Amino acid sequence: MNHQQCREVFYRLVSPSLPNEWEVDDALLPLSQLHQQQQEMLLAQVPVIWPISHSLCLYFIEYGVGALTLLKPHHLAPWVRAILGAYEIGGLHGARPLISDVRRTFLEPLEADGEVSLADISSHLSLFVSGVAGHSMQVAGDLLAHTDTTTIFLPERMNQFSTRPVNRLAYTLLVVLHQRFCAQGTLDAQPDSIAAGGAESDSSRSKEIVEPLPVIRFFNSFSHPVLAADLYLLFETARAMRWIHHELVGLSRQLAERSHEFMAHFSHTTMHTPATLLGEAATAILFGHQPVTQGAIHLCRMAATNHSAADSITAVADGYRLVADLSAPYERPFVLAFVGELAFAKAAGERERQRLQRRHRFISELAGLLARQIEPEEKMEGVRGRDASAAPPLVLLPADKEGKRRVLSSDNESRLLPEELARLAAAIEADLGSMPESYLSAAAGLAGGGISGDNGQGEDGATSERDNVLVLDEWDYRRSGYRLNWCQVREKPVESIRSNFVAAVLARRQAMILNLRRQFEQLRTDQRFSGRQSDGVDLDLDAVVEARCDFRAGISPSENLFVRLLRNDRDIATIVLVDMSSSTEGWIGTVLKEALVVLGEAFDTVGDQFGIYGFSGMRRSRCEIFTIKRLTESYSEEVRERLGAISAREYTRLGPAVRWAARLMKTVEARTRLLLILTDGKPEDYDDYKGEYAIEDSRKALQEARGDGLHTFGITVDQQSHDYLPHLFGEGNYIFVDDLAKLPHRLVEMYRLLTS
Amino acid sequence: MGLKQQRIEEHHITIEPFYLPLGSEIDIGLAAYGRQLPLLLKGPTGCGKTRFMHYLAWRLKRPLITVSCHDDLSTSDLVGRYLIKGSDTIWADGPLTRAVRAGGICYLDEIVEARKDTTVVIHPLGDDRRELPIDKRGEILRAPAEFMLAVSYNPGYQSVLKDLKPSTRQRFVSLNFSYPDPEREALIVVRESGIDEGFANRLVKLGAMTRGLKESGLPEGASTRLLIQTALLVQNGIEIKKACNAGIVQSLSDDSDIIEALGEMVEAVF
């Protein structure tokens, strides 16, 4: 392609943007010198990079030319991923070297050192560590390895060791070590109470986090706090390694086999500084190498006798005395930097965050349980004082013989906690020692119902929980990975408005609705007989007669003489997700609402479970779900009024809405679960949720939903284009309605076809 | 639908099945039998429910008739039906009827898999009437004292709360089964497969790790049964990691990330 052609292609790729001609011309100049194939390779990346940064993209086209001669085709994707990653961290400045000096910044680390990048293995490394932990844990990238107890952070790249298998093994080792730090209580060290000689007191645990944490204060009391912290890290690493040797024999064996390759990297000097002593002890502990220096031998011996985090804390002072009299400034040894650091504050913060989350969930779920007008399970006689004024408003009873938990309210009515809630209660008790009274009274207060006792403390938790934030990941196709905890989805009620909208629709569409009722009633009669079966509920007379005739005629008669009742219980639950973005302005008020009213009648006739939810919002921090009809709610007058009140809102971030609905569906029991999506165009949000990114995320969300066993189906009235539909919904999983007036009819017809 | 009419004696269990008790389930099971109460066993697949029933039947010296429930199971499949043989019609008892007549134990495995209209036939058997109506023959069978009804279900993948009506549920004595603790699970693996204890311990460790992926996309981890099968492969000379791959990793998932993670667990444990 000559310069002019390259330019045309480029403008087409970035449309509808119209970048400055002179900028583009400069950037494209080197490109026009290349072979067609190479030109195409570079240009193919434009749609990936342009939406992230225009200047990065221009720089990439201009200077990426040089890189092409060095890169092999399979490098291209990881290279672009690395560039985007560097851009996200360090901006244009951070990303440039990866483009202009690809050999040194990308290829050498990759090829010469057998580099392993975390992005390539994080998805199964997190599964692996979840297995080791026995519960779900995440893996993410950061400079130094550390953990906040739910996520283990590891370096983005591992290239210190000379071969790929060793770098890979290093990741496994680190992830297990940090999981152990969570599991063996390394991050819970409470040196204050230990120093006081007493057992751990509960009061210190439930106290608000004050800075700095006792353990940090403890390290700060040494003149080299980092050395003290490293001694603790060393001792705790030794405990973790003992566990590995005992429990993960395979990993232990692999480490032994690769020991010399690890050792080659952590060389020793003959100088005796605290750092070299700790380094020698650490390599000995990690890779089974024999320590030779007296100080290191001592440290290893000390490490071998610690059996708890408290032991290790106590040993810090001894260790410090042993090494610190070699007075020298302390700089962390390589090998301990490799192990990483103990992020006490982060872990405490995470613990606090989880504690709050548990509190919110417990209060709101318990309140929900109390508020539901169910018959109390049973009257409990004389379990506590009958005097309601003296008794606390709610009592959480300990588990009974079957492990069931109940709450007892002041009027001596007990309610069974659902399993989920009982587990939550157990987690809270495990964390805090017992169930705080304030949680129970807050739930009672929130539930209202005359059970008073709310001290106001639970109020904040209750209200923020009431708008129910769900944090979801979002798919970024450019890096083939999820952006973790990216979107916040809130559920909001739709205020019902008294209007005669529904009545008017029902009147206007009377004929259609009658017809539809007949059709759907047929679906409801859900039994059909099938004849000539080898067995069944009754004889198939025709077949019997025929068989007799055959028998008389000397032909061996058929034995398939039964009718069998085939029952297809319609066990269907459907969620209808309605696009309430501003682009629906023109039709949402009329045709769409009308279609929903008609569909509602159909659902109601056939008796299927259904929910109707609108979605809209702006930016990832405010994705909103509007509840029009809950799945569990009956199709009441109020629901009909809410239908009448649907109106156009903001943008269309489809992915989070689909994920939200899929989550909701997980709680639904039905043999067939269907997600119907009604939209008027491509997914799009105010931020960079546009174009391919938006389509790919939405597509991914739909795939996830199908992975969860849902059926998904899209109905769209996009007037402009619909070439993206097969890609988004999957072939055969959508329809396009070009005549708006037909929407009510098509929608219902589609539902009938899908479910019969 | 060739309904094999096994003679009832063939369901007698004559050799003591190996069953390692994990709690007081044997005592409760025997007590329930003594009091003519039906049993409900719940727990994940492969954790010993069926084995427990075998053991109980052996202890009680009653024949055991097991029916695996599924979607298409009809009332006739349980109670019985007329069959046509040549030009005659003959009545054939279903397994439930046979168990009632013989005073045996009828074990309906995975009861939630059966449709509700099928399982209603067990209702009058499950309460103190203890009778089985055979509509087609206009007959009502009263269960002898030796008869016992037992059902199982796996709460993991389908909650039965809605399927078994609370009124039904509450007639059953419930036994909750879960995977044994590591020591006992290893003991079971050793007994069932004959491999050495150290190896069994590691298999059990691996099993526990797979069960940690519950929230991460693997709803059911390796069952005791899978561990035993893997151990048997090893006993037959298959190399350990290959056996784990065939017996556990590939049996649990088709997802490539999960398979890779499980593979890494195997590498870490062995």
Ligand SMILES: Nc1ncnc2c1ncn2[C@@H]1O[C@H](COP(=O)(O)OP(=O)(O)O)[C@@H](O)[C@H]1O
């Ligand atoms: N407590 C136990 N005692 C002896 N064997 C057991 C025990 N638990 C599990 N097993 C072994 O596990 C296998 C699977 O158990 P099984 O009873 O078939 O599971 P399920 O719960 O699915 O019915 C059994 O064949 C047996 O080898």
Ligand SMILES: [Mg+2]
């Ligand atoms: Mg079984």
